Amino acid sequence: MTIAKVVVTPTYRVARVTQQGKQVVRVSRLGARGPAGTNHPIQLSLSIVGRPQGAPNNVLARYSPPQDATVEAALMRGYAETPPDVSSTIKMVRVSDGAEVFRAVWGVGENEPTFTVTITTILATERYRFEGDASVDASVADLDLTACFTRVE
């Protein structure tokens, strides 16, 4: 078996930047979907952790999918490390420009809320470039945003 050529491609990258008080996670992925005709959706998970700075607290998470991706499912889950659970207060809002916006509101006395935004996308092309931004605009400090891609079989 002779290996004549080795092709190396960065497949995803997560960069964090702060823009005008917002924290932005910029995610990109370049790679192959797999054999032609197969369907391997890519699941993008965003985790947002924030410490309440005032009350009421409000987190707005926004995800802008690439133009050639179809958002198949979007879900936001949240919980607080200390009760009461804030899950029931989390709302997901879809806006008309195609972006996914998630809004979470929690009350006085609740701290360390953790949110997970899970977005499953279908990518249109066999070899693709995937770029999307997620940002959080909130009255919270010490926000930490992370993102990762998971291949869904």
Added chain:
Amino acid sequence: MAVIEVYRNADENVLVELFSDLEETTPIDLTDAVVTVLRGDITPTVSILDAVNGQIELVFPDTMTADLRKNRTYRFTLNVHFNLSGDDRPLPEMEVFVR
């Protein structure tokens, strides 16, 4: 030599595709193969992503890149072992540059 750029504190994945021709038309069949890090000063997690299409995925988790130093180069070498033939095929050394 392939140079991989990674960002410190970031999750990074890298796709490695193996071909038996320079035109990239015939992928190496990795169905019976095992890919490991042969040597190096960094050890990404290696898995076969798509055996029939010669695709290998390298994962550099943020827990690993957090320990790397910016503007430094790390090196590693992958080995492909084919179980049926018993052949070992070390790949060219790869460099990881940390942004």
